[in-house]
Amino acid sequence: MNKLAIGLIIVLVLIGGFFYLNSDGSGNVDSSDEEIIDEPVDSYSNLDSSEDVFSEIDSSLEFIDS
Amino acid sequence: MKRIFLLFIVGILISSFFVYAAGVSTGGEVSSDRAEVRSADVRGERVVVNDCEDVSIRKDRIKCRLENRPERSSVPESCRTAENRGRCVALYNAIGKCYELQARNKDQCLKRAIGLRAKLSEDSSLERKDKTRDYVVALLYDLQERVEKANELGKLDSEESAVIIEKITEIKEAIGSGVSKMEVREMMKELKSLWKESIE
Numbered sequence: 535m536n537k538l539a540i541g542l543i544i545v546l547v548l549i550g551g552f553f554y555l556n557s558d559g560s561g562n563v564d565s566s567d568e569e570i571i572d573e574p575v576d577s578y579s580n581l582d583s584s585e586d587v588f589s590e591i592d593s594s595l596e597f598i599d600s
Numbered sequence: 601m602k603r604i605f606l607l608f609i610v611g612i613l614i615s616s617f618f619v620y621a622a623g624v625s626t627g628g629e630v631s632s633d634r635a636e637v638r639s640a641d642v643r644g645e646r647v648v649v650n651d652c653e654d655v656s657i658r659k660d661r662i663k664c665r666l667e668n669r670p671e672r673s674s675v676p677e678s679c680r681t682a683e684n685r686g687r688c689v690a691l692y693n694a695i696g697k698c699y700e701l702q703a704r705n706k707d708q709c710l711k712r713a714i715g716l717r718a719k720l721s722e723d724s725s726l727e728r729k730d731k732t733r734d735y736v737v738a739l740l741y742d743l744q745e746r747v748e749k750a751n752e753l754g755k756l757d758s759e760e761s762a763v764i765i766e767k768i769t770e771i772k773e774a775i776g777s778g779v780s781k782m783e784v785r786e787m788m789k790e791l792k793s794l795w796k797e798s799i800e
Binding site: 573575576577578579580581582584587588590591592593594595596597598599600 | 702708732
Protein backbone atom coordinates (compact mmCIF):
# COMPACT_ATOMS: atom_id res chain seq x y z
CA MET A 535 0.00 0.00 0.00
CA ASN A 536 2.78 2.41 0.96
CA LYS A 537 4.75 1.43 -2.10
CA LEU A 538 1.75 2.19 -4.27
CA ALA A 539 1.31 5.61 -2.65
CA ILE A 540 5.00 6.42 -3.18
CA GLY A 541 4.75 5.21 -6.76
CA LEU A 542 1.75 7.43 -7.33
CA ILE A 543 3.56 10.48 -5.96
CA ILE A 544 6.58 9.79 -8.16
CA VAL A 545 4.38 9.49 -11.25
CA LEU A 546 2.63 12.76 -10.42
CA VAL A 547 5.94 14.55 -9.87
CA LEU A 548 7.29 13.22 -13.17
CA ILE A 549 4.17 14.33 -15.06
CA GLY A 550 4.28 17.76 -13.39
CA GLY A 551 7.97 18.12 -14.19
CA PHE A 552 7.38 17.14 -17.78
CA PHE A 553 4.78 19.87 -18.30
CA TYR A 554 6.83 22.43 -16.40
CA LEU A 555 9.84 21.82 -18.61
CA ASN A 556 7.73 21.98 -21.76
CA SER A 557 5.98 25.20 -20.88
CA ASP A 558 7.23 28.71 -21.22
CA GLY A 559 4.43 31.01 -20.13
CA SER A 560 6.24 34.13 -21.25
CA GLY A 561 4.52 34.27 -24.61
CA ASN A 562 7.88 34.06 -26.31
CA VAL A 563 8.25 31.70 -29.23
CA ASP A 564 11.78 31.08 -28.17
CA SER A 565 11.59 29.23 -24.90
CA SER A 566 15.20 29.87 -23.92
CA ASP A 567 15.99 31.81 -20.79
CA GLU A 568 17.58 34.59 -22.77
CA GLU A 569 16.74 37.93 -21.22
CA ILE A 570 15.12 40.53 -23.41
CA ILE A 571 16.61 43.91 -22.74
CA ASP A 572 14.07 46.56 -21.88
CA GLU A 573 14.36 49.19 -24.56
CA PRO A 574 12.39 52.44 -24.99
CA VAL A 575 9.51 52.26 -27.41
CA ASP A 576 11.07 55.01 -29.52
CA SER A 577 13.87 52.68 -30.47
CA TYR A 578 11.44 50.36 -32.24
CA SER A 579 10.31 50.69 -35.84
CA ASN A 580 7.16 52.55 -36.74
CA LEU A 581 4.66 50.18 -38.35
CA ASP A 582 2.04 52.82 -38.98
CA SER A 583 1.42 52.50 -42.70
CA SER A 584 1.76 49.64 -45.17
CA GLU A 585 4.74 51.47 -46.67
CA ASP A 586 6.39 51.37 -43.24
CA VAL A 587 5.79 47.63 -43.06
CA PHE A 588 7.15 46.99 -46.54
CA SER A 589 10.20 49.06 -45.70
CA GLU A 590 10.72 47.16 -42.44
CA ILE A 591 10.47 43.85 -44.29
CA ASP A 592 13.07 45.04 -46.81
CA SER A 593 15.53 46.04 -44.14
CA SER A 594 14.91 42.91 -42.06
CA LEU A 595 15.60 40.58 -44.96
CA GLU A 596 19.26 41.55 -44.66
CA PHE A 597 19.43 39.42 -41.53
CA ILE A 598 17.62 36.25 -42.54
CA ASP A 599 20.68 34.58 -44.04
CA SER A 600 23.28 35.54 -41.48
CA MET B 601 -7.43 -1.35 -3.84
CA LYS B 602 -4.40 -1.97 -5.98
CA ARG B 603 -6.57 -1.95 -9.06
CA ILE B 604 -8.03 1.41 -8.12
CA PHE B 605 -4.56 2.92 -7.77
CA LEU B 606 -3.45 1.43 -11.05
CA LEU B 607 -6.56 2.68 -12.84
CA PHE B 608 -5.97 6.12 -11.33
CA ILE B 609 -2.41 6.25 -12.63
CA VAL B 610 -3.39 5.00 -16.06
CA GLY B 611 -6.19 7.60 -16.12
CA ILE B 612 -3.73 10.40 -15.33
CA LEU B 613 -1.32 9.22 -18.00
CA ILE B 614 -4.06 9.04 -20.62
CA SER B 615 -5.51 12.45 -19.76
CA SER B 616 -2.04 14.04 -19.70
CA PHE B 617 -1.49 12.80 -23.23
CA PHE B 618 -4.54 14.74 -24.43
CA VAL B 619 -3.43 17.90 -22.64
CA TYR B 620 -0.04 17.65 -24.32
CA ALA B 621 -1.56 16.91 -27.71
CA ALA B 622 -3.82 19.97 -27.52
CA GLY B 623 -0.81 22.21 -27.00
CA VAL B 624 1.47 21.08 -29.78
CA SER B 625 -0.62 19.07 -32.12
CA THR B 626 -0.07 20.05 -35.70
CA GLY B 627 -3.58 19.24 -36.70
CA GLY B 628 -5.60 20.52 -33.79
CA GLU B 629 -7.45 23.70 -33.20
CA VAL B 630 -5.60 26.41 -31.35
CA SER B 631 -7.65 26.81 -28.23
CA SER B 632 -5.46 28.97 -26.03
CA ASP B 633 -6.62 32.49 -25.19
CA ARG B 634 -3.39 33.74 -26.64
CA ALA B 635 -4.49 32.23 -29.91
CA GLU B 636 -7.21 34.85 -30.12
CA VAL B 637 -5.94 36.74 -33.10
CA ARG B 638 -7.94 39.76 -34.07
CA SER B 639 -6.34 40.27 -37.41
CA ALA B 640 -8.90 39.82 -40.10
CA ASP B 641 -6.21 38.34 -42.24
CA VAL B 642 -5.21 36.04 -39.51
CA ARG B 643 -8.81 35.10 -38.96
CA GLY B 644 -8.95 34.40 -42.64
CA GLU B 645 -6.16 31.92 -42.24
CA ARG B 646 -7.46 30.22 -39.15
CA VAL B 647 -11.04 29.50 -39.89
CA VAL B 648 -12.70 26.22 -39.24
CA VAL B 649 -15.87 26.38 -41.26
CA ASN B 650 -16.01 22.97 -42.83
CA ASP B 651 -17.29 24.26 -46.13
CA CYS B 652 -14.23 26.46 -46.57
CA GLU B 653 -11.79 23.86 -45.29
CA ASP B 654 -13.05 21.42 -47.87
CA VAL B 655 -12.14 23.74 -50.74
CA SER B 656 -9.04 22.30 -52.37
CA ILE B 657 -7.73 25.38 -54.19
CA ARG B 658 -6.01 27.70 -51.77
CA LYS B 659 -7.11 30.99 -53.26
CA ASP B 660 -10.72 29.84 -53.29
CA ARG B 661 -10.37 28.63 -49.72
CA ILE B 662 -9.09 32.03 -48.63
CA LYS B 663 -11.86 33.75 -50.55
CA CYS B 664 -14.43 31.49 -48.91
CA ARG B 665 -13.12 32.48 -45.47
CA LEU B 666 -13.15 36.16 -46.37
CA GLU B 667 -16.75 35.96 -47.45
CA ASN B 668 -18.00 33.82 -44.58
CA ARG B 669 -15.82 35.11 -41.73
CA PRO B 670 -16.06 32.06 -39.50
CA GLU B 671 -15.56 32.76 -35.84
CA ARG B 672 -13.51 29.73 -34.92
CA SER B 673 -10.21 28.87 -36.45
CA SER B 674 -7.76 26.05 -36.91
CA VAL B 675 -4.24 25.76 -38.27
CA PRO B 676 -3.11 28.88 -40.14
CA GLU B 677 -2.90 28.43 -43.90
CA SER B 678 0.83 29.06 -44.05
CA CYS B 679 1.41 26.51 -41.28
CA ARG B 680 -0.31 23.71 -43.16
CA THR B 681 2.79 22.80 -45.10
CA ALA B 682 5.33 23.90 -42.50
CA GLU B 683 8.02 21.41 -41.58
CA ASN B 684 7.44 22.20 -37.91
CA ARG B 685 3.77 23.01 -37.78
CA GLY B 686 3.69 23.20 -34.00
CA ARG B 687 6.32 25.93 -33.98
CA CYS B 688 4.53 27.75 -36.77
CA VAL B 689 1.27 27.77 -34.82
CA ALA B 690 3.12 28.80 -31.65
CA LEU B 691 4.44 31.87 -33.45
CA TYR B 692 0.89 32.75 -34.41
CA ASN B 693 -0.23 32.45 -30.82
CA ALA B 694 2.65 34.53 -29.50
CA ILE B 695 2.16 37.49 -31.82
CA GLY B 696 -1.63 37.54 -32.08
CA LYS B 697 -2.17 40.08 -29.34
CA CYS B 698 0.31 42.51 -30.94
CA TYR B 699 -2.04 43.39 -33.78
CA GLU B 700 -4.27 45.26 -31.37
CA LEU B 701 -1.46 47.79 -31.00
CA GLN B 702 -0.27 50.52 -33.33
CA ALA B 703 2.96 51.84 -34.82
CA ARG B 704 6.02 51.45 -32.54
CA ASN B 705 4.08 49.69 -29.81
CA LYS B 706 3.13 47.00 -32.29
CA ASP B 707 6.76 46.55 -33.33
CA GLN B 708 7.85 46.40 -29.72
CA CYS B 709 5.25 43.73 -28.99
CA LEU B 710 6.22 41.65 -32.03
CA LYS B 711 9.94 41.78 -31.35
CA ARG B 712 9.52 40.99 -27.68
CA ALA B 713 7.23 38.06 -28.44
CA ILE B 714 9.81 36.71 -30.84
CA GLY B 715 12.77 37.58 -28.63
CA LEU B 716 14.49 40.22 -30.73
CA ARG B 717 16.18 43.49 -29.81
CA ALA B 718 14.66 46.76 -31.09
CA LYS B 719 17.39 47.06 -33.73
CA LEU B 720 18.12 43.81 -35.51
CA SER B 721 21.68 44.95 -36.19
CA GLU B 722 22.26 45.13 -32.43
CA ASP B 723 20.91 41.67 -31.79
CA SER B 724 23.84 39.36 -31.29
CA SER B 725 21.93 36.22 -30.38
CA LEU B 726 22.83 33.02 -32.14
CA GLU B 727 19.22 32.61 -33.21
CA ARG B 728 18.96 36.04 -34.85
CA LYS B 729 18.59 34.52 -38.30
CA ASP B 730 15.64 32.32 -37.34
CA LYS B 731 14.07 35.00 -35.18
CA THR B 732 14.30 37.50 -38.02
CA ARG B 733 12.50 35.04 -40.27
CA ASP B 734 9.75 34.86 -37.65
CA TYR B 735 9.69 38.65 -37.49
CA VAL B 736 9.30 39.00 -41.27
CA VAL B 737 6.46 36.47 -41.13
CA ALA B 738 4.88 38.60 -38.39
CA LEU B 739 5.19 41.70 -40.60
CA LEU B 740 3.57 39.82 -43.45
CA TYR B 741 0.70 38.99 -41.11
CA ASP B 742 0.36 42.70 -40.55
CA LEU B 743 0.05 43.33 -44.29
CA GLN B 744 -2.46 40.52 -44.51
CA GLU B 745 -4.52 42.14 -41.79
CA ARG B 746 -4.58 45.37 -43.74
CA VAL B 747 -5.88 43.51 -46.79
CA GLU B 748 -8.67 41.97 -44.77
CA LYS B 749 -9.53 45.31 -43.24
CA ALA B 750 -9.77 46.84 -46.71
CA ASN B 751 -12.00 43.94 -47.69
CA GLU B 752 -14.20 44.43 -44.64
CA LEU B 753 -14.57 48.10 -45.45
CA GLY B 754 -15.54 47.29 -49.03
CA LYS B 755 -12.41 48.92 -50.47
CA LEU B 756 -11.19 45.63 -51.90
CA ASP B 757 -13.32 42.78 -53.21
CA SER B 758 -12.88 39.20 -52.06
CA GLU B 759 -11.21 38.06 -55.27
CA GLU B 760 -8.51 40.74 -55.14
CA SER B 761 -8.04 40.21 -51.42
CA ALA B 762 -7.68 36.46 -51.86
CA VAL B 763 -5.04 36.92 -54.58
CA ILE B 764 -2.94 39.16 -52.32
CA ILE B 765 -3.38 36.97 -49.25
CA GLU B 766 -2.41 33.92 -51.28
CA LYS B 767 0.81 35.66 -52.33
CA ILE B 768 1.52 36.68 -48.74
CA THR B 769 0.94 33.08 -47.64
CA GLU B 770 3.35 31.81 -50.30
CA ILE B 771 6.03 34.20 -49.07
CA LYS B 772 5.50 33.14 -45.46
CA GLU B 773 5.81 29.51 -46.46
CA ALA B 774 8.98 30.25 -48.42
CA ILE B 775 10.51 32.06 -45.45
CA GLY B 776 9.58 29.17 -43.19
CA SER B 777 11.18 26.68 -45.54
CA GLY B 778 14.48 28.57 -45.43
CA VAL B 779 14.77 30.14 -48.88
CA SER B 780 17.43 32.81 -49.40
CA LYS B 781 16.80 36.53 -49.00
CA MET B 782 17.23 36.99 -52.75
CA GLU B 783 14.34 34.65 -53.43
CA VAL B 784 12.20 36.36 -50.80
CA ARG B 785 13.00 39.75 -52.32
CA GLU B 786 11.80 38.53 -55.72
CA MET B 787 8.54 37.36 -54.19
CA MET B 788 8.19 40.66 -52.33
CA LYS B 789 8.46 42.50 -55.64
CA GLU B 790 5.49 40.53 -56.92
CA LEU B 791 3.56 41.31 -53.76
CA LYS B 792 4.33 45.02 -54.02
CA SER B 793 3.16 44.98 -57.59
CA LEU B 794 -0.13 43.34 -56.59
CA TRP B 795 -0.44 45.78 -53.71
CA LYS B 796 -0.04 48.81 -55.97
CA GLU B 797 -2.55 47.49 -58.48
CA SER B 798 -5.21 46.72 -55.90
CA ILE B 799 -4.82 48.80 -52.78
CA GLU B 800 -3.06 52.03 -53.64
